[in-house]
Amino acid sequence: MLRSTLLNRLKVVVGVKRVVDYTVKVRVKDNKIQTANSKMSVNPFDEIAIEEAIQLKEKKIATEVIAVTVGNKKAEEVLRTAMALGCDKAIHVLVPDAQAEHVDPLAVAQIFKKLHEELKPDLWILGKQAVDGDYGNAPQILAGLLDVPQGTFASKVEVDGKKVKVTREVDAGHQVVELETPCVIAADLRLNTPRFPKLPNIMKARKKPIDTRDVASLGVDIKPRLTVETVTEPPERKAGVKVKTIDEFYDKLHNEAKVL
Amino acid sequence: MFRLSSLRLAKVLVLAEVAGGKVAPATLSAITAAAQVGPVTALVAGKDAQVVADALAKTKGVEEVLTTAGDHYDHGLPEEYAPLVASAVTTNGYTHVFAGTSAFGKNIIPRAAAKLDALAISEVTAIKDENTFVRQLYAGNAIATVKSADKVKFCTVRGTTFERAAPEGGSGKISEFPAVAASGKAKFVEDKISASDKPDLTTAATVVTGGRGIKNKENFKILEDLASSLHAAVGATRAIVDAGYAPNEMQVGQTGKTVAPNFYLACGVSGAIQHVAGMKDSKVIAVVNTDEDAPFFQIADYGIVEDLFKVVPALTEKINASK
Numbered sequence: 195m196l197r198s199t200l201l202n203r204l205k206v207v208v209g210v211k212r213v214v215d216y217t218v219k220v221r222v223k224d225n226k227i228q229t230a231n232s233k234m235s236v237n238p239f240d241e242i243a244i245e246e247a248i249q250l251k252e253k254k255i256a257t258e259v260i261a262v263t264v265g266n267k268k269a270e271e272v273l274r275t276a277m278a279l280g281c282d283k284a285i286h287v288l289v290p291d292a293q294a295e296h297v298d299p300l301a302v303a304q305i306f307k308k309l310h311e312e313l314k315p316d317l318w319i320l321g322k323q324a325v326d327g328d329y330g331n332a333p334q335i336l337a338g339l340l341d342v343p344q345g346t347f348a349s350k351v352e353v354d355g356k357k358v359k360v361t362r363e364v365d366a367g368h369q370v371v372e373l374e375t376p377c378v379i380a381a382d383l384r385l386n387t388p389r390f391p392k393l394p395n396i397m398k399a400r401k402k403p404i405d406t407r408d409v410a411s412l413g414v415d416i417k418p419r420l421t422v423e424t425v426t427e428p429p430e431r432k433a434g435v436k437v438k439t440i441d442e443f444y445d446k447l448h449n450e451a452k453v454l
Numbered sequence: 455m456f457r458l459s460s461l462r463l464a465k466v467l468v469l470a471e472v473a474g475g476k477v478a479p480a481t482l483s484a485i486t487a488a489a490q491v492g493p494v495t496a497l498v499a500g501k502d503a504q505v506v507a508d509a510l511a512k513t514k515g516v517e518e519v520l521t522t523a524g525d526h527y528d529h530g531l532p533e534e535y536a537p538l539v540a541s542a543v544t545t546n547g548y549t550h551v552f553a554g555t556s557a558f559g560k561n562i563i564p565r566a567a568a569k570l571d572a573l574a575i576s577e578v579t580a581i582k583d584e585n586t587f588v589r590q591l592y593a594g595n596a597i598a599t600v601k602s603a604d605k606v607k608f609c610t611v612r613g614t615t616f617e618r619a620a621p622e623g624g625s626g627k628i629s630e631f632p633a634v635a636a637s638g639k640a641k642f643v644e645d646k647i648s649a650s651d652k653p654d655l656t657t658a659a660t661v662v663t664g665g666r667g668i669k670n671k672e673n674f675k676i677l678e679d680l681a682s683s684l685h686a687a688v689g690a691t692r693a694i695v696d697a698g699y700a701p702n703e704m705q706v707g708q709t710g711k712t713v714a715p716n717f718y719l720a721c722g723v724s725g726a727i728q729h730v731a732g733m734k735d736s737k738v739i740a741v742v743n744t745d746e747d748a749p750f751f752q753i754a755d756y757g758i759v760e761d762l763f764k765v766v767p768a769l770t771e772k773i774n775a776s777k
Contacts, residue, residue, distance in 0.1 A: 214592070216593075216728065217727075219595055219727055220592045220595050220596060222595075222596050227591075227592065227596050239709075298573055299564070299573065300567075300568070300572075300573040303568065322709075323709070325592070325593065325708065325728075326591065326592055327591050328576065328577070328590065328591045328592070328593070328708065329564075329574075329576045330560055330564075330576055331564035331573070331574050331576060332564075334532065334560075334561060334562075334563075334564035334565040334568070335564050335565065335567070335568040335573075335574075336568075337532075337565060338536055338564070338565035338566070338567075338568030338569055339568050341639075342639065343533050343639040343640040344532060344533070344561070344565065344640075345640075346532075346557075346560070346561050347557060347561075349702070359643065361646075362557070363557070363702050363703070364557040364558075364645075364703075365473075365556050365557045365558075365656075365703060365711075366473070366647045366648060366703060367645065367646050367647040367648040367701070367703055368645070368646040368647075369529070369642075369644070369645050369646070370642075370643035370644045370645075370646070371531070371640050371641065371642055371643055372640070372641040372643050373639070373640050373641075374639070382709075383692065383696075383702075383709055384695075384696070384702055419572070419573040419602060419603055419604055420573065420575065420600040420601065420602055420603070421600065421601045421603070422598055422599070422600055423586065423598075423599040423600065423601055424598070424599045425596050425597070425598045425599075426596070426597050427595070427596065427597070428590070428594060428595065428596075428597055428734070431734065431739075431753040433751060433752045433753065433754065433757075434739075434754055434755035434756050434757065435755075435756060435757070436746075436751065436757045436758065436759065437756065437757070437758050438758075439758075440758065440760065440764065440765055440768045440769075442758075443740075443742075443756065443758045443760075443765065443769075444768070444769060444772050446756050447717075447738075447740060447756060448772075448776070451717070451738045451740075451755065451756065453660065453716060453717035453738050453740075454684070454717075454769070454772075454773055
């Protein structure tokens, strides 16, 4: 048997969320964000998390990669994408449509904790934030609930046996920390460049089974901790003036705006 | 500022971040936000705790400073800080825990909240009352007012929407708070900090940003020249950070830093929603772009459809000449 398989037999779980595509500018109407006919995609940070997990598998560090999501029936799409990219299995924690839009990061982390107890993975890789809610909380909450170390805003992950060295993007540069498995990693933009799924793999992924669980069966209360009182559009900024010459540009900034 | 909606008195703990032996600017904004809710206690831990405690005690709005000794707090590890915060809340009964929105605050606050079965509220931009907060979602395209049902409210505070607390005018008392034994769950290896003599991006009065239009790393110098004439910080878009023309900590946007300077000059930046999310609250926005259809022109106060390689050096020259 290969030495690496003796040393590293990591089971990796990646969290995947279905969100409004990052290029779509959402509209707010009737105190609600209008997402009805928007294009939906895998949260961009989760694509990076998936890529990292499958790279670990290709390097023979990970033996199994499981994709999990929490969402309504349609969330199945993101698990198919994850499997087309190379994840071995998928678990779909099914939430009724009416509640699906308001599952907060604490509930998601509590669900993941239940799955952790069952799957006993060595590594969780999540995106650092979902581009819809912009919380950036789920990885830290999960690590806290599991009482395991966390490597957030990760731009480099190096696994050596039970130790995981994580380079983190922080305000003034980078910080390197060393964590023991099990641990939770939160992927930042610069961790890797996600690949695109290939057509034959998309076809194969359609046949892979998805283990669907009803959220109620996990015994997690998904009632939101936050009540949304109002949702509004941000105050609009009006287009200003377009000037013709550099002299005019300088003059406006210097004499009118007084910023130069 | 507003009436408390319940009889329970709010008490706020602010988690102080130390940067270069001083109180981080993000913490000072968090103190201003916290003072709107109730009396403020600042918690500072690690090797600089005593020095920073003196500065915090004098900071306007701070009534008490808790200092905690212990080398395990030196590098801001959340595995060590979260139990300390939980211990302070349990012992002293704080109703709110605030920190600035920085890598430090974002890393610790949600974990500490989880320890006390609460959901942290990220990047609060306004406080309506002790339970009700305003925050942005969808890259700043929606603004939500949310009410928390948690017993203890954990929030990170967006630094650009709250003034920094004044360094004078406070007379807080300093007391020691016991450390929690080191968990040893994570080990600090090293910090790789980028040296910069420029003003800090998130607190600079003027920001000059370069986007894809800058074409290569060498060309970035013309922005740096303009920035030094203006005492400005230099920002970058995701595209040019990914291309390796600028370090990641210069990225402005939804997933980078949020800035709201007095003047934001965008050069060769199209104005994608993810970038605009990080700077749209700037007071004056000016845009230089050869593409007259660039979305950025729709929100800019001043725009010029022109080559940045002509505009930027010309502005630098005019500014230097007028000095």
